[in-house]
Amino acid sequence: MKKSINPKRTDWPEILKRPTRTVEDIEEVVQEVFREVRIKGDEALFKYTRLFDNVDLNTFVVSDEEMKAAALLVPDELKAAIGRAKDNIQKFHAAQRTEPVRVSTSKGIECWQEKRPIESIGLYIPGGSAPLFSTVLMLAVPASIAGCEEIVLCSPPDRSGTINPVILYTAGLCGVSKIFKVGGIQAIGALTFGTESIPQVYKIFGPGNQYVTVAKQLATRYSIAIDMPAGPSELLVFADETAIPSYVAADLLSQAEHGADSQVILVTTSDDFAVKVYEEIEQQIKELPRRQIAQKAIENSRIIVAESEENAMQLINFYGPEHLIIACKNEDFLLEKIRNAGSVFVGNYTPESAGDYASGTNHTLPTNGYSKQYSGVNLDSYMKSMTFQRISKDGILYIGNTIELMAAAEGLDAHKNAVSLRLNDLRNT
Known part of the structure; x- marks a missing residue:
């Protein structure tokens, strides 16, 4: 994994570039x-x-x-x-x-x-x-x-x-x-x-x-x-020195084994913690049956040491990860600041694998930065919202002139006539 320490905002697009084809x-x-x-x-x-x-x-x-x-x-x-x-x-x-x-x-x-x-x-x-x-x-x-x-x-x-x-x-x-x-x-x-x-x-x-x-x-x-758009899997972990390095390493590898084009990122405010996680990755990857796949993904992945939690959250929202794990002392601050993520996992005992399989949330999520504008799959994904309306005689008498004036202003006389005919009939009865 390549390490970046306090990268400038102008360098974020290159540092956070996904290993995907266009x-x-x-x-x-x-x-x-x-x-x-x-x-x-x-x-x-x-x-x-x-x-x-x-x-x-x-x-x-x-x-x-x-x-x-x-x-x-x-x-x-x-x-x-x-x-x-x-x-x-x-x-x-x-x-x-x-x-x-x-x-x-x-x-x-x-x-x-x-x-x-x-x-x-x-x-x-x-x-x-x-x-x-x-x-x-x-x-x-x-x-x-x-x-x-x-x-x-x-x-x-x-x-x-x-x-x-x-x-x-x-x-x-x-x-x-x-x-x-x-x-x-x-x-x-x-x-x-x-x-x-x-x-x-x-x-x-x-x-x-x-x-x-x-x-x-x-x-x-x-x-x-x-x-x-749901492509190769990705995971970003924000963790500080209160997190457990072996857990963080295991979480990063759990996504890396999906495919060579997967990407995992660790963001932390502690360089010492970053070193510990990297050492854990080097040890744990040796035991994985899919280590060759995971290794290729790790080569496309990053460790970023941010100067502050505020700066870290700006970077995370810029990236817009599919999965985001937060394991830190000040988790409430980060939860309040999250704007772009497909699914968020909070605390040392909430592995991303739980969402992949059995906790209840959906694991079909936007990747490649699309969490900035897309939601993950949910019940509404399978539904259409239909609107209905019913207008009584009193209702059309009340709103009719409003519709006539607006339709005439747009030059749509047939729209106006559809109302005027009804109003004339009601007023003449």
Whole structure:
């Protein structure tokens, strides 16, 4: 990890630069796959599954028999753990329900707002070396609570043509409607355009690599909504000398092992503490099965020694981390100052891993600085707010002239006439 001591604000953009490629670097490849999926449908999916996943399939559909077989392969102890995590995630997201808002804005005018579920959603679940069955919980549980009618899940097959059995078991537990063995850009393309096998959806959720992230962004050009730009994982820890170096090192490594393009950052006001954490990282990384991946991520990561807590918070808000851990004596001060973070973890005994799996909050969060304008996935992500109004005779008589005057001032006579006709009828009866 590279260390910076009291860096100048003008140096922050370079010091905090993410190790990701730009949309322009990837867009051409994504557009090519999208064009082919749009024109050729399943034929293109079979082609790119052979090319990218090294497997020949004769169907993308996961059958009921495969679901039953997968459930038998999951140990009972893990099923119980998934069940406990699901309960916590369900409690937290169910608590986010809101009642309709009803207001009488004027005499005879009633306005209200209600939330309705998005009818059809697509979930993308990464596979590969770390099949993220926990992401199924994070995406499918709130979708079920919201009442989405169709929940379509895509996840890449392994070389034997199957999806990890824990992903399938969790999907079944959470009420996913349809599951397909397709991954990467081609999966996002299929959910965007629809194919012979895979239905088009209205909104796409889920994390992925840089290609999946760009594919989701390009899907928005075709009238498909997405949860957020969610790419390679990142974690920033702010800790002072009251924190426990081994815990901080373990937290940093927990995100570094996600992928070589992940980024972890330690910000502290104590250079001595920074040294202790670095030494812990050097020791702990030796024991990790995924140490080669973690090591590459660590090479892209930083230790920053800030001159003060105030300066540290300015830097953190400038970076806008996906995950932020605060482990320090003066935590209330920092909590008050946070403006940009996807999810915040407070105290020595709140590892980021808790949010990844089982505490209840959602782990699908904005990365690459998008926490400055995006929220993480929550119940509202699966809902649309619809407004309603009802105006009585008294109401239109009260507000009618206001509407006429405003419409005439904008030169929209048909708008004015829609009111004037009603007013004339009421005044002549």
